[in-house]
Amino acid sequence: MNGLFVPPKPPVPAQPLPFRQFFRTLASNALSSWPAAAYEQPFIARNMLGRHNFIVNDPTGIHRVLVDNPGNYRRSPAAIRILRPIVGQGLLLAEGDIWKLQRRTVAPALAPRSMPLLTRHIVATTDEALDALRERIDAPVDILATMQNLTLEIAGRSMFSLEMQEYGREMRRMLTEFAAHHAKPGMLDLILPTAIPTPRDFARKRFKKRWMGLIEAIVRDRLRMPEPDQPRDLFDLLRAARDPETGAGFDREQLRDQVATLILAGHETTAVALFWALTLLAQDRNEQQKLADDPDNRTRAVLSETLRLFPPAYLIVREAIGADSVAGQAVCRGDVVMIAPWILHRHRMLWRDPDAFDPTRFLPGAPVPPRFSYLPFGVGPRICVGAQFALTEATIVLAATIKRFDLTMESTRPVLPVGVVTTQPDHAPAFRLRLR
Numbered sequence: 001m002n003g004l005f006v007p008p009k010p011p012v013p014a015q016p017l018p019f020r021q022f023f024r025t026l027a028s029n030a031l032s033s034w035p036a037a038a039y040e041q042p043f044i045a046r047n048m049l050g051r052h053n054f055i056v057n058d059p060t061g062i063h064r065v066l067v068d069n070p071g072n073y074r075r076s077p078a079a080i081r082i083l084r085p086i087v088g089q090g091l092l093l094a095e096g097d098i099w100k101l102q103r104r105t106v107a108p109a110l111a112p113r114s115m116p117l118l119t120r121h122i123v124a125t126t127d128e129a130l131d132a133l134r135e136r137i138d139a140p141v142d143i144l145a146t147m148q149n150l151t152l153e154i155a156g157r158s159m160f161s162l163e164m165q166e167y168g169r170e171m172r173r174m175l176t177e178f179a180a181h182h183a184k185p186g187m188l189d190l191i192l193p194t195a196i197p198t199p200r201d202f203a204r205k206r207f208k209k210r211w212m213g214l215i216e217a218i219v220r221d222r223l224r225m226p227e228p229d230q231p232r233d234l235f236d237l238l239r240a241a242r243d244p245e246t247g248a249g250f251d252r253e254q255l256r257d258q259v260a261t262l263i264l265a266g267h268e269t270t271a272v273a274l275f276w277a278l279t280l281l282a283q284d285r286n287e288q289q290k291l292a293d294d295p296d297n298r299t300r301a302v303l304s305e306t307l308r309l310f311p312p313a314y315l316i317v318r319e320a321i322g323a324d325s326v327a328g329q330a331v332c333r334g335d336v337v338m339i340a341p342w343i344l345h346r347h348r349m350l351w352r353d354p355d356a357f358d359p360t361r362f363l364p365g366a367p368v369p370p371r372f373s374y375l376p377f378g379v380g381p382r383i384c385v386g387a388q389f390a391l392t393e394a395t396i397v398l399a400a401t402i403k404r405f406d407l408t409m410e411s412t413r414p415v416l417p418v419g420v421v422t423t424q425p426d427h428a429p430a431f432r433l434r435l436r
């Protein structure tokens with residue numbers, strides 16, 4: 001195939017999986033749960049215990065759900081069950097007026113004009129982390145953990161003026177525990193309304209208590225810092241935010257949930273994006289050399305192509321609140337509509353060589369991808385509030401890493417993506433670094 005590198009991917013079932021197997025696969029690796037037709041058709045419908053489950057690839061359908069009529073769709077019970085324990089009522093899960101206030105408060109701090117300030121933190125933290133990596137030349141390096149620690153440190157320092165080293169280890173340990181035990185949906189998680197707790201919800205509740213205890217400690221430390229005249233970071237903006245109608249600010253619990261949301265959403269996705277970019281480059285040495293030779297033009301293209309092949313948020317799910325018509329299909333109240341960047345980005349009708357790693361697709365001057373075929377950050381009013389920050393951060397870290405190091409993989413064992421909340425690798429492979 002034109003000599004392009006094709007990274008390994010999980011198997012795609014030729015036919016829709018039988019009911020039980022579908023649920024089992026959804027829990028173990030959602031990326032293997034969708035049949036080949038999902039990557040070929042504009043629209044797929046499946047009946048799930050009396051409710052419809054739709055996969056929408058059609059651009060007018062995506063536009064309808066995410067842009068035109070988003071008020072008719074809410075986060076699904078499974079998403080709420082899984083995310084609530086780690087992000088509480090923060091921006092990611094909030095709905096209605098409280099979402100509006102939160103969004104209005106957070107968005108300016110993460111908008112393009114705030115990037116110069118954030119960039120300073122990103123560059124300084126990246127340099128420190130890469131300096132530390134120089135000590136590891138010729139020893140096996142866990143790049144996944146390295147990127148997770150780095151993006152966590154960047155999130156803490158740039159949004160909250162806090163060094164994360166102190167809390168980072170415990171946070172990462174708890175997030176690993178969460179991914180292993182609480183993040184995979186059971187059948188009941190998918191079908192019961194959130195008002196009825198499932199057995200897994202009880203364990204999640206216990207987890208939430210411990211996790212939020214840790215976040216509260218962070219908020220407590222941060223509140224000890226003297227209040228400045230001018231907001232110095234996102235935390236100060238959150239603390240100063242007032243509802244334009246009621247004049248009320250966020251209470252302590254809301255502040256805590258917002259901090260949890262922004263730390264979690266703000267580092268885990270960027271960490272896996274960087275991990276996949278470096279994994280692709282370690283396997284495609286030719287592309288790595290091209291990037292090292294021309295970082296100014298190629299870094300962003302490599303990153304965009306990584307987000308196409310391994311979108312960290314592989315699935316956007318909504319539940320219909322009322323009836324609607326999506327791409328000519330009737331949607332009823334309670335139906336589940338899925339827009340899956342994982343599927344869209346590898347769709348046979350939308351992309352040439354869809355499974356191949358080809359950053360030239362995104363080089364300046366390349367044809368623009370078809371409308372709504374490329375949605376790593378979603379679209380519409382709930383589009384990722386941190387997209388600009390993520391792209392700025394990932395571009396800086398990727399360029400700096402490749403500028404300093406030549407990367408190879410220790411083993412030829414394929415690294416397969418697994419969909420558990422984000423697109424994670426099935427194991428953390430060892431890399432070998434040499435100074436460039």
Ligand code: HEM
Pocket residue numbers: 091092093103110261262265266267269270273311312313316317375376377378379381382383384385386387389390
């Ligand atoms: C490569 C990195 C990232 C990817 C791929 C990503 C992807 C996404 C996607 C697809 C959504 C929309 C979900 C939906 O419509 O249901 C989203 C929402 C969100 N993201 Fe990101 N994100 C990334 C980085 C970040 C960063 C750095 C932050 C914070 C600093 C962040 C904070 C959020 C928040 C708070 C929301 C919810 C927004 C709302 O509902 O109004 N994300 N993200």
